[in-house]
Amino acid sequence: MGALTLIVVLPLLGFLANGLLGNRLGKGFVTAVGCGLPAIAFAVTVKTVLALHGANWAPISETAYVWTMVGQDSFEVAFWFDRLTAVMALIVTGVGTLIHVYSTGYMHEDKSYARYFAYLNLFLFFMLSLVLGRSLLVLFVGWEGVGLASYLLIGFWFGDVEKAAAGKKAFIANRIGDAGFLLGMFVLYSALGTLDMPRINAAFNGPLVPAASASLVGILLFIGATGKSAQIPLYVWLPDAMAGPTPVSALIHAATMVTAGVYLVARMSGIYLHAPEASSVIAAVGALTALMAATIAIAQDDIKKVLAYSTVSQLGFMFVALGVGAYGVAVFHVYTHAFFKACLFLGAGSVIHAMSGEQDIQKMGGLARKIPVTFATFAVATAAIAGIPPLAGFFSKDEILWYALTSERGGSVLLFAVMAFTALLTAFYMFRLLWLTFFGKPRMGQEIAHHIHESPPSMTVVLAILAVASAVGGFFSIPHFLEPMLPMPVSAESMHHWHYWVLGGSIAIAVAGLAGAAWFFAGDASRAGAVKAAFAGAYRVLSNKYYVDELYAAVIARPLLWISDRVFLRLGDRLLLDGTLNGLAALAQRAAGRLARVQTGSLHKYAFMVLAGMVASLVWMWRHG
Amino acid sequence: MDKVQMLQVLAASLFALGLTGVIIRRNVLVMLMCMELMLNGVNLSLVTFAHTMGSAVGAVLVFLIFVVATAEIAIAIPVVLLLVRRKRSLDIETYTDLKG
Amino acid sequence: MNFTAVSVAMAPEHLLLAGIVALLVLEIASARSRAALPIAVIFVGAAAVAAALLGASGWTGSPFPGQFVLTPPAAFAKALVLALAVPVLLFSREDFGEGDFYPLLLASLYGVCLLASAQSFLTLFLGIELMSIPVYVLVLLGYRRPESAEAALKYLVLSGTASASFLMGASLLYGSTGSLGLASFGGALASTDLLARTAVVMVVSAFFLKAAIVPFHGWAPDAYEAASVPSTAYMAVLVKAGVLIAAARVFGTAPVAEPLAGLIAILPIASIVWGNLTAMRQPGLRRMIAYSSIAHAGYLFLAFLGDGPGRFQAVVFYLATYGVMNLLAFAALPAHDDDVERDRLENLKGLFHTHPFAALAIGMAMLSLAGIPPFPGFVGKFLIFRNVIAAGYTGWAVIGLVGSYLGIYFYLRLIQFMFMSPAAAKAGHAPSRGVAMGASLLCLAGSVAVAVAPGLLLSRL
Amino acid sequence: MADSTVLSVVLYLPVAGMLAIAALPAGRDGAVRALTLALMVAQFLLSLVLYAHFDPATPGLQAATRLPWIPAWGVSYLIGLDGYNILLVMLTTFLGPLVTAGAFTAVTKQVKLFYAMVLLIQFAMLGTFVAQDLFLFYLFWETMLIPMFLLIGIWGGERRIYATIKFFLYTAFGSILMLAAVIYLAWSLWHTTGTASFAFADLYRARLPLETQQWLLAAFALSFAIKVPMVPLHTWLPDAHVEAPTAGSVILAGVLLKMGTYGFMKLGFPLFPDATRLAVPAISILAVVSIVYGACLALVQTDIKKIIAYSSISHLGYVMLGLASVDLLGIQGAIVQMVSHGLVAAGLFLMVGMIYERCHTRELAAYGGLAKVLPVYSVFFLVLTLASVGLPTTSGFTGEFLVLLGAFNAAWRESAPIPVWVAGLAVSGVVLGALYMLWFAQRFLFGAERVPHGPVPDLDGRERAILVILLAAVFWLGLAPDAAMKRTELAAREYQELVARRAVPAATRLTVAAPTEATR
C-alpha cells in the first residue's frame, strides 16, 4: 500500500475500530485509536510532502485499485499528490489531529464517546479522499462522504428534533449542490471521456478545444461548490449545522469541509481559466454571500451562529478570489482561515464548556479574567480574522482585496468596494463578539458564574497551538508556493500604483472595525442598544437572517409537498389511476349483474335466444365472403 | 314455385313453427309436441330430397329420427311427470327456480 | 363385411357395450350391489386401454365405409375421453353407490366414442343422441333437489332443438350435395350458395347449442347447477368433449372462410366474455363452473378458426387440459350431506384449514382453468391461440385473450375464499374419502403429465 | 459436477424442498423452517460455484441445458447463464436464505404453506432468469404470480385481499397481451425464416416490419412496465407492498420487480430494435417521470412501507433510464442498479418487518427517536437508508452514477436518443431521493422517543446476522463492483449491438405485411 493510500485509509481504520469495537474496549482505546491514527496520517503526510519536495515537486500519483472498467472506460480509485494537495492535506490532517485531541477533553463526559470519534475519523477519511483523489469520481466520493459525516455529526445529539433536522437540512442542501456537481461531471465525461482531473485540466488547456462549454461545466461544478461551501443560495444549512458538538463545527464547518468547494474550483482551475462567465458568477456570488453573511452576523447573539455566519462570509472572500482568478490566494485564505476559525470555534467551545453549555453572548461578559488562556487565544484569532497585521488573516485578506480590485480576470472597483465594506463588517462583528463575551460586566446567572473554569490542558494546548499558527501562519506565502501550478492573475497595469493604498486601507478597515466595536459595546453596550432601537426594523430583518429560510419554505418546500400530496397522490394516484381501475372493476361487476339477470330460468327465454341466435347467424351468413 | 321448393318451404315452416311453439306455449306437453313438429319438418325435408335424388340414405336417416324421437319422448314424459308431481302445474313458467 | 376389422375397430365401443350388459345383468341378478362401480371402472378402463393400444399400433381402418373410420388420432381421442371418465366414475361413489348411474354413463360414453369415429351425419347423429339421452337422466339422477327435473327438462327441450337444427342442416346439406357424408360439410364451407351456407349455419348452431355458446347457452347453468356433482363433471367435461370432437369431425380439415369465420369468432368471443363476467357473481361452484365452461367452449370454438390440419389436435388437447383440471376440482370437492350446501362458495371459505388437500387441488384446478402457467390449462390455451394467430386472425386472438383475462377474477375469488378467509362456521363437509381422493390423485397425475410433457400427447393427436 | 448440472440443481432444489415440506407431518414448524433455510443456503452456496465458474470472456450461454420439449412448436427446454442473468440469479439465491430466516418469527400460522410458497416463488424467479426460451420464460414468468398472490393474500395485512387481487389482475393483464405477442413473434419467425423456435437467440433473428415491431414492443412493454413498475402503471405496487407480509415485500422488492427490467433488457428492446430506437425518447421520459413521481409520492406517505414502495418506483426508473440510454455505462449501471435495489429495498423491508413484529404498526407518526431505544437497529437502518439514497461506497451509488453517466453520454451523442433535459431532470432524483429518505429516517430514528407497545428489545443475533450479510453485499457492490460487472459486460455489449442493429427487412418491407387488422 502506497503512502497516499495509507494517508487515506488510516482514519478509515480508526472509524472501523471505534465504530465496531469502541463501546466494548473503553475510552482509553477509543482515544488512542481516534487521535493516534490521524496523527500518524499527519506524519505520513508530512513525510510525503518532504518526499515531494525531494522530488522537486513532481506530482505523485498512486492507483489503489480499479473500481470498475466499462469497456474502454476505466474508473480507478487513484490518488494524486501535488503542491495544492500538500497544502490541503496538511491542513486536514494537521488541524484535524489537533481537533481530535481537543475533543478528548471536550467530549469526555459524553456517553457516545466512541461513536463520536468513529464519526470524526470517518470524516477525515472522506475529506482525505476528497483532497487526494485523482479523479473527479474519487473526489466526489469524498465530497458526498464528508456530507454524510457532517450529517451524522450535526445530528450527533439526535434526541433533539432540531438538531436532527439541522443534520437533514445540511445533507439535503449539500445534495442539491451535489446534483449540480454530478451534472458537471456528466457533461465533462460525455465530452472528454474521462474524469481524471489532471487530464481534464490538460484537455482544456490543450490545443483541441473540448466539446463541452467550459462555462457550463464551470457553473455546474460551482453549484456543487455552493452547496458544500455554503454560498448563496445554498448557505442556509451552515448556521444550523452549529447544532453539532463544537469541535465538529471547528473541524468540518469551518476549517476543512466547507472549503472543499474552494478546493474544487482551484483544482479545476484549468476549466475556469477558460470560463470567464462562470468566473464572474463565482465572484459575484462570493461577494454577495460575504456581504450578506457579514450583515447577518452583526445581529446574531449565539456565539456559534456568529462564527458560522463569519465562516460563510469568509468563504465568500475565498470565492471572490477564485472568481478573479487568484486561485492561490483563495487557497491561502483557506489555509489561514483554517487556523483562526478553528481556533475561534474551539475557543467558543471552551467558552461554552466554561459556561455550562450557555451559548448566548448577551448572557456572558467579563470572562477574560476567568478563562485567560481561552481569552488570549480567542483574541489572537479574532484579530487574525479581522485582518490586523501581521497576523495570518491580514495577508490573505489583503491579497484578496488587491486582486478583487486589480485582477484582469474580473477585478473591479465595485467588487473591491463590496469586499472592503465586508471586511469592515467582519472586523466589527468579530470584535463585538469578543467584547460581549470577554469584557464588560458578567451577565450570566449566579449558578453558571460559580462554575466557570478554564478548560483542561488537552483543550488549551490545542488552542494555543492554533493561536500561534493564526499569528504566524501568514508568513508562509501559499500563493507563491502554489504559483508553479496555479499562476496568479495579471494585475491591471493601471492599478499597480494603488498597491500601498490598498494595503493601508485594509489595515485601516480592520482597525476601524475594532474601534467601532469597542466604542459601541464598551461598558454596558448602551450605545449599541440605542442603535438597535433606532433601526429596529433593519435589526429584525438581520436577526431573522433576511427570512431566507422562510422564503425557501414558502417557495420550494411547501409547493413541492403540496404538488406531491394534492396533485400526484390524491389526484394522480388515487383519483385518476386507482379511480379508473376501481371504476373498471365496478363496471365489470355491474355488467356481470346485468348478464346474470338475463338468466331468468325461463325456458321460453332460452329458446327464444336460440331462435334469435339462429336468425342472426343466418342473416350474417348472407354476407358474401 | 315447384313441388320441391314448396315442400322445402313447408319443411322450414314446420321447423320454425315448432321452435316458435317452444317459445310461446306455456304448456310443457305442448312444448314437447312442438319439438316433434320440428322433427317432422326435418323429416319432410329429408324425404323430399331423398325422393328427388332417389337415394336411400335420406330415408335411412328419417328412420333413425323416428326411433330417436320416440326414445326422447319416452324419457321426456316421466321427467314431466316428476315435475308435475311437485308443482302440480304444466305451466313451464312455474319452473324457474334455477336462474342467475 | 370384415368382422375382424369391425371387432378391432370398434373394440372400445364394444367393451363399453359389454360393460352395459354386465351392469344390467348384475342389476337383474342382485338389486343392490357394490360391484357396479368396479365393473364400470374395469370396462371403461379396458376400453381406454384398448383405444390407446389401437392408437399406438397405428391401426387405421374403416369397417363401415363412409360411416365409421378409426385413425390413430381418433383412437387417442377416445382413449383420452375414456380415461377422463375414470375419475368421474371413481368420485361418483359418494353420490351413486349403486343404481343406474353406471350403465347410463357407459352408454353415454359409447356415444362420445362413436363421435370420434363418425364419418357420416347418420353416425354422428346417433352418436350425439346416444351421448345426450342418458345425460338428460343423469341430470336428475339421485334427485337430490327438486330443481333437478326442471333442469333436465330444460336440457332436454333445448337439446332436442339442437338435434332438430342439426338434422335440418344435415338435410339441407344432403339437398345441396346429395350426400350425408361428413366430407360434404367441408365442401359446403367453401361454397357460396345460400343453401349450403344455411346448412352450415344450422349445423353450427346445433353445435353451439350443445356446447353452450352464447346466445345458445341458456340451459347450461341451470342443468349444471341442479345435477349432482359427478353428473355436472360428466357434462362439463365429457359431453363437452363429445360435442367438440363431433364438431371437429364435421369441420374436418377444411379451412374456415368468411363469413363463417366471423360467426365462429364473434359468438365464441361473446361466450368468453359473457361466461367469464357472469361467473363472477355465482354463489355456487357448479354454477360458476357452468359459466366457466361456457367461456371454455368459446376458446374451443376459436380453435376452429385455425388452419384445418391442426384443428382436431388443438381441440382434443385443449379438452384434455381443460377436462383433467375440471375433474380435479370436482373430484376434490369434499362430500356433504346437503347437495346444495356442498358447493356453495360461502361454505368453501377456509377450506384450506379443514381440507388442505382439497383446497390445493381445487386451487390448482382454478388456476389451470384460468390459463395461468405452469398448469396445463395454459398449454391448451396457448395451442389454440397459436393456431388462431397462425391462421392470420391476430385481432380475434387478442380480443379472445383479453376476454379470457376477464375470467381470472372469479377463479381467484374462489382461491381467495378457500385460502384467505377464516373457515366457514357451518360448512359441514365430510372428510375426504379414499376413492374420491384416488380420483383427484389420478387427475393430478394426469395434469402433471400434460404440463410436463405436452409434446407426448400433442404428437399423437 | 458439470456446471449445467449445478444450475439444474440450483433451479430445482426449491421444488424438492416443497415436496419435502409437503411430506413433513403437520405441526413440525421448526423442522419446516430449518429445512427451508438449509435448502436456501445450499442453493446459494451452489450458485456461488456457478458464479465462480462463470467465464466473463465467453459470449453466449454457459452452464446451458437444452432438451427438446414440444418439438411441434419448436419449444425447447433451454436454460443457461449469461451476462444478463448471472447477477440476478445470484441476487435471488442470495436473498433466499435471508428471506427465509427473516420470516422465522414473523410467520406463525400455516408455516408449511408459507415456506412452500417461498420456495415456489424462488423456483419461479430463478426459472424466469435462467430460461432462454420464450415459452419457458413465459411459463416461469406467470408462475411467479401464484405464490405471490397467496403470500400477500394469506399472510398479509388488513386490505390484503384487495391488494393481492389488484396485484394479480394488474400484472396478469400485461401478461395476456404479452402472450399474444409471444405467439405472434414465434409465428412470424417461422413465417419469415422457416425456423420453428422460441429460443431467444433464434428470435433475435426474426425480421419484422417496423409496424409489427411496434405492436409487439407495445405488448411486451406493457407487461414489463407493469412489473417494473413504471408510472403510470404503478398503483398496484404500493398496495401490494403495504399489505404483503415482510417476506412478500422483500421478495417483491428484491427480485420480482427486476423481472420487468430484466424483461426489457433481455427481450423487449433487443427483439424489436427498430421500434425501440423510435421509442427511446418516450421510454426515457417515462423513466424520468417514474424517478421524479415516485420520489415525490414517497415524500408524502405516512406508511413506512409505502415510502419504500414508492422509492422502489423511483429507483427502478433509473434502471429503465440506463437501459434506454443504450450506452455501455448506462446498461452496466442499470444492471448494478437492479441488484443494488434488490439488496437495499430488501433490507429496508426486512427492517420494517422487524420493527413491525415488535410494535405492530407501520404508521410513521407512531414512531420517533428509535436511535436511542434501538441503537443497533438504527445503525443498520441508517446505513440502508443511505445506501438507498445512493451514497458513494454503497451499491446504490454505483448503479445511479453509472446510469446517469450513461444517460448523459446518450444525451450528448450526435443523434441524441435521450433529450438532454431528460437526463438533466433525472439528476433531480438524487436530491428528491435524499429528501424523502432522510425525512423518513429523521422522523423514524431521531427526535423524541415514541415506541408503540414499547419498550421493545433491540435486534437479536439472527436479525443482526441477516443484516450484516446484506450490508456486506451492499458495500461489496459499492466499493468493488468490477468483478461483478466484468461478468455482465459482454451481455451489455450484446444488448447494445442488438438494439443498434437494423432488423427491418429492407426488401420485404412492403410485401410481407403481417395481418394486423382485427378480422380478415
Next chain:
Amino acid sequence: MIRDLLANLDTLLLWGFAGCAFVSAALMLVLRQPMRVAMALVSCMVFLGGVYGLLGVHFIAAFQVLIYVGAVMVFMVYAIMLLDPRDESAGTSKYSKLYWPGLVGLTALAEALAVGYWNDLPHALRGAAGEPFDILRFSEAFLSEYWLHFELTSVLLVAAVVAAMAVIRENRRHERG
C-alpha cells in the same frame, strides 16, 4: 278437363296435403287444450304421411303413420290424460310473455331458412323426381350399408330404456318421500 284434373291430381293432392299439414301445424300454436294440440299434431303427421306417399316413398309414409303416430302420440296422449287433470295452471294465459317476439322470430326464421332454397336449390333437384325407391332397396341398404346404425339404434334404445327406467325409479323414490 277431368283427365287434366286426374293427371294433375297427384300434384293437387300434394298441395292439399301440404296445406293441411301446414294448417294443422299452425293450429298447434293456437289451440289451448293439450289434447286438441295432440290431435292437430296427429293430423299434421298423417297429412305428411300422405305427402310421403304421394312422393312414392310409401314405406316411410307407413312408418310415419304406424310408428310415429302410433308410438309417439300414444305416449303423448297417455301423458296428457295422466297429467292434464293435475294441472292447476289452467286459466292462465296459454302464451308466454314472448308471444310477439316469438311470432316475429317465426317469420324471421322461416324466411331465413327459405331464402336458402329460393334461389340456390340446385336445378337438377328442382321438381325432377328421381327414381322412386321402394322398401326393398331401402331394406337392402339398411341391412347392409347401414348395418352399423342398426346396432347403434339398438344400443340407443337400450340406453333409452335404462334412462326411462331410471326416471321412473326416481319418480317412485320421490313418491315414497
